[in-house]
Amino acid sequence: MKIVMKFGGTSVADGKRIRHVASLAARFSRGNQLVVVCSAMGDVTDQLISLTEDARSGSEKAVEARLAAIRESHLAALKEAVKSPEVAAKVRRKLTETLAQLGQLARGSTILRELTPRSRDGILSSGERLSNPIVWGALLDQGVDSVYLTGGECGIMTDDNFGDAAPLMEVTGYQVKENLGRIMGEGKTPVVTGYIGATQGGEMTTFGRGGSDLTATVIASSIGADEVWIWSDVDGLMTADPKTVPDARVLSEVSYAEAGEMAVFGAKALHPRTLEPVAEKGIPVRFRNTFKPDHPGTVVRRDPKAYAKNIVKSVALVKGVAIITLTGASMVGRPGSAARIFDVVAKSGTNILMISQSVSESNISMVVNRSTMHRAVNALELMMLGPGGLKQVNYEDDVSAVAVVGGGMRGAKGIAARVFGAVAASGINVRMIAQGSSEQNISFVVHEGDAKDAVRAVHRAFHLEKLNSS
Numbered sequence: 001m002k003i004v005m006k007f008g009g010t011s012v013a014d015g016k017r018i019r020h021v022a023s024l025a026a027r028f029s030r031g032n033q034l035v036v037v038c039s040a041m042g043d044v045t046d047q048l049i050s051l052t053e054d055a056r057s058g059s060e061k062a063v064e065a066r067l068a069a070i071r072e073s074h075l076a077a078l079k080e081a082v083k084s085p086e087v088a089a090k091v092r093r094k095l096t097e098t099l100a101q102l103g104q105l106a107r108g109s110t111i112l113r114e115l116t117p118r119s120r121d122g123i124l125s126s127g128e129r130l131s132n133p134i135v136w137g138a139l140l141d142q143g144v145d146s147v148y149l150t151g152g153e154c155g156i157m158t159d160d161n162f163g164d165a166a167p168l169m170e171v172t173g174y175q176v177k178e179n180l181g182r183i184m185g186e187g188k189t190p191v192v193t194g195y196i197g198a199t200q201g202g203e204m205t206t207f208g209r210g211g212s213d214l215t216a217t218v219i220a221s222s223i224g225a226d227e228v229w230i231w232s233d234v235d236g237l238m239t240a241d242p243k244t245v246p247d248a249r250v251l252s253e254v255s256y257a258e259a260g261e262m263a264v265f266g267a268k269a270l271h272p273r274t275l276e277p278v279a280e281k282g283i284p285v286r287f288r289n290t291f292k293p294d295h296p297g298t299v300v301r302r303d304p305k306a307y308a309k310n311i312v313k314s315v316a317l318v319k320g321v322a323i324i325t326l327t328g329a330s331m332v333g334r335p336g337s338a339a340r341i342f343d344v345v346a347k348s349g350t351n352i353l354m355i356s357q358s359v360s361e362s363n364i365s366m367v368v369n370r371s372t373m374h375r376a377v378n379a380l381e382l383m384m385l386g387p388g389g390l391k392q393v394n395y396e397d398d399v400s401a402v403a404v405v406g407g408g409m410r411g412a413k414g415i416a417a418r419v420f421g422a423v424a425a426s427g428i429n430v431r432m433i434a435q436g437s438s439e440q441n442i443s444f445v446v447h448e449g450d451a452k453d454a455v456r457a458v459h460r461a462f463h464l465e466k467l468n469s470s
């Protein structure tokens with residue numbers, strides 16, 4: 001089989017783990033053709049983000065301290081992960097080159113106290129350009145003939161939307177197939193940096209946080225892989241967060257649409273665009289635990305067969321949200337009032353998670369992240385001063401959202417009754433409800449003190465704790 005394997009930050013957090021990752025890749029490379037994609041080590045991307053902030057405020061000392069820490073941790077990982085002196089020397093040359101570029105960018109920005117989006121991506125992309133060469137070395141060390149490439153060298157071409165770049169699939173597909181095909185044709189395993197692409201002019205770009213998953217699926221779609229395996233530190237996608245629901249279960253199979261909904265609301269954040277490139281081609285994506293390699297994990301595929309009788313598959317808790325409610329009698333029957341409201345909210349830089357409007361049209365409620373709520377409320381209050389019939393803006397910031405996900409909800413009757421019956425039986429008041437027209441998700445908002453009980457009540461109502469046991 002042709003498999004693209006992506007290892008997340010915790011899987012490559014230090015030298016010992018990198019050796020383990022290399023041994024997994026070595027094991028699965030027997031009989032399969034692999035492409036390995038890795039994230040930055042541990043929380044290195046967070047460190048690089050702090051570095052950009054220190055640079056922008058001109059804190060020379062802080063910048064030097066961070067550069068030194070990043071250098072130290074990677075050299076220590078190299079020492080631990082790669083035993084052969086010849087291989088270690090090759091990897092060290094790569095690291096030295098990347099560290100020098102990183103130092104130049106960081107010091108330049110510190111002097112100028114300014115950071116362009118382009119330089120920022122140059123800095124943020126360093127994490128993957130430091131971790132992947134070490135993985136490459138560890139593979140060589142364990143006898144797997146491999147080749148290290150950045151996303152750009154691999155052929156991933158993006159637009160120039162630095163920090164949130166989108167791959168240009170047409171060219172990318174062609175180039176990646178060509179480049180990796182040649183390497184794999186020689187029996188070698190490519191090791192490609194996650195998270196990174198390049199513009200047509202060769203400038204380094206990044207896909208936004210968690211973007212290594214997207215790298216893996218873009219490559220899989222380009223080379224026509226049989227499967228993508230995403231290795232992290234959890235067993236797979238679950239019926240609920242086990243911290244909230246101790247008897248939550250690992251789902252063995254879900255559809256792309258379900259995984260997409262879970263990615264938006266679930267505890268384990270998947271890059272939102274991860275599944276697009278593979279869903280189109282029906283390439284299955286497997287979620288597996290690096291530290292329990294024999295656990296089967298979860299597979300995301302087009303037509304999952306398991307759980308045909310399970311209408312609901314997962315219940316997620318979304319914390320840190322707020323409801324904004326707009327009231328105004330003259331919104332009634334006025335086309336365009338909703339559009340104007342959402343436009344104002346969008347321009348305030350606030351992302352909307354849920355929307356609901358009563359049929360009387362006299363109020364609209366929306367759920368947003370609590371951290372951006374005040375921006376939206378301020379913008380709406382300004383709007384209220386103008387024409388448009390908006391009378392009042394209220395907010396509640398002591399709430400959480402619960403998202404109930406399952407493809408089987410589509411067309412099934414009585415699901416909402418079961419969900420809200422269970423919530424009511426626990427004595428919990430529901431403040432707002434929304435269902436997407438995909439009918440694969442029912443979301444509702446409760447007081448944050450009730451949220452965990454609401455999740456448990458719904459989980460129990462659909463017997464999710466018994467999943468896999470019959």
Ligand code: ASP
Pocket residue numbers: 008009039040045046127194195208209210211212213
């Ligand atoms: N290193 C990047 C991040 O932490 C990309 C990734 O891990 O997928 O967001």
Ligand code: MG
Pocket residue numbers: 008009039040045210
């Ligand atoms: Mg990461």
